[in-house]
Amino acid sequence: MSGLKLRNVKKSFGAVHVIKGVDLDIEDKQFVVFVGPSGCGKSTLLRMIAGLEQISSGDLFIGDKRMNDVDPAQRGIAMVFQSYALYPHMTVRENMGFALKFAGRPKDEIARRVDEAARILELGKLLDRRPGQLSGGQRQRVAIGRAIVRHPDVFLFDEPLSNLDAELRVHMRIEIARLHKELNTTIIYVTHDQVEAMTLADKIVVLRDGIIEQAGSPLELYDDPDNLFVAGFIGSPKMxxxxxxxxxxxxxxxxxxxxxxxxxxxxxxxxxxxxxxxxxxxxxxxxxxxxxxxxxxxxxxxxxxxxxxxxxxxxxxxxxxxxxxxxxxxxxxxxxxxxxxxxxxxxxxxxx
Structure with a gap:
């Protein structure tokens, strides 16, 4: 089981309260999107789940295990960032397999996992290229492949499409939706783009000023918003x-x-x-x-x-x-x- 539970989770940086008490259940294999305006706390909340930010108070559970003090590498998560962060001197194959090589996995296992991820992401013909020879969309797929090879319980995506042009964003949205169906695992995805949220999510979590304004399926939020903020934020063109x-x-x-x-x-x-x-x-x-x-x-x-x-x-x-x-x-x-x-x-x- 790779569902998550957040119970009254808070995050403060000194006197600044960024996350002000979040309660949330994420089911196993669910695609959940955190959405909201810049500065609402969505990326901070994602980093707290990843273990890259310490939880000030409250509890985080992945499965049935409390994760507050568990090292990020032991949480069973893999994170894809806005920046591709690929090693320019390495091939696609080497970039995707680097974490496994660093962990001391056998060469045949690394090769098998990289080939599997390349098949899923249609990167087979690009494995011997370097990042400088790839388009932006191809680089992002390599970054996703680097996460896939780790076989995590939970994938975390932090605005992965924001560096791409409009046409490529549409294509990559389709690719990520297809990826979720193929991997059949839990995905938590952060974006400020409500169109991405509407098209990708099983469940949308709308955040503002460190609190959850409303959570539900895309059509629930569209048809039945609880307040003016959600009503104005969800839907394109706006209400x-x-x-x-x-x-x-x-x-x-x-x-x-x-x-x-x-x-x-x-x-x-x-x-x-x-x-x-x-x-x-x-x-x-x-x-x-x-x-x-x-x-x-x-x-x-x-x-x-x-x-x-x-x-x-x-x-x-x-x-x-x-x-x-x-x-x-x-x-x-x-x-x-x-x-x-x-x-x-x-x-x-x-x-x-």
């Missing part, structure tokens, strides 16, 4: 968030004072709220509408987004069902179904 006040007949939005929209839930009149609606939830057949003025049209081939506003400064992002006749300056009735709205209290918590 539209509009301030309003509840009246007897519905919600009056500050940016659309002439449109009283129905509320999907019962809320006392006079309550200040924030209304969330995703761009793709605008629907020409919807029973409610916002009267907007189109400022920018974004044609992406298979889909079209309109960026429009009411009387305020906030731009709405509207998926228009690939409406190719819409143009800048048009008045547009952005229709939607009230059931698709998410309502948040002034403190940012979801109202249900």
């Amino acid at each position: 539209n968030l509009l301030d309003g006040t509840v009246e007897a007949g519905g919600i009056r939005l500050a940016d659309f004072p002439n449109d009283l929209i129905p509320s999907p839930i019962a809320i006392p009149a006079g309550t200040a709220v924030t209304v969330g609606i995703r761009p793709e939830h605008f629907d020409p057949t919807g029973t409610a509408a916002l009267d907007t003025s189109v400022e920018i049209i974004e044609h992406l081939g298979g889909e079209t987004y309109a960026y429009a506003r009411g009387t305020g400064s906030n731009l709405l992002t509207i998926a228009t069902d690939n409406n190719r006749t819409l143009k800048t300056g048009d008045r547009y009735q952005a229709r939607f179904n009230p059931a698709s709205l998410l309502i948040f209290a002034k403190d940012g918590q979801r109202l249900r």
Whole structure:
């Protein structure tokens, strides 16, 4: 078993509290992604699991064994960093097998494990090249191969794709997803890119300021966010968030004072709220509408987004069902179904 448990885990650097009490269960063979903005503590938490940062308080279990004071080399983990950190004078084969050679493993075992990892990562034709002869994506695959040969219980990835260009990132996301299925092991992956999180994860852990805001499957977080932060962070394009006040007949939005929209839930009149609606939830057949003025049209081939506003400064992002006749300056009735709205209290918590 290679599941993990974190119980009230904290990390402080002097008076600075970076991780402020994390409780988390990671199941065996699960792909878990830590996601959040820069400085939220996701890489620190990963390094604590790896043993590269000491846990200030709380407990870490891998399987049933408490790992707080266990040497990193004895934790059964392998880590892939943002930097490839390959030895430039060594071949791909030598880079991948170096840790095993350093550990004194037999030559035939090293060769077998390197060949196995090369097959999984499709590196067979590159084994005799040096890092300087490889592309960025190939180098990252070698770095992953160096972790695979160790046969760890848990793989840790710390923003491994951030040095790659956009097209290669998409390709490597697919490769890492395929790798998880082939290896059938536990992976913990850190990124600030919520698209990576949505496409790779069985479970997403959203962090902010050293605490977990919400954890769940990608679609759970997308469909049912607990608060404004998660709602705004998960989803691309981002959710539209509009301030309003509840009246007897519905919600009056500050940016659309002439449109009283129905509320999907019962809320006392006079309550200040924030209304969330995703761009793709605008629907020409919807029973409610916002009267907007189109400022920018974004044609992406298979889909079209309109960026429009009411009387305020906030731009709405509207998926228009690939409406190719819409143009800048048009008045547009952005229709939607009230059931698709998410309502948040002034403190940012979801109202249900």
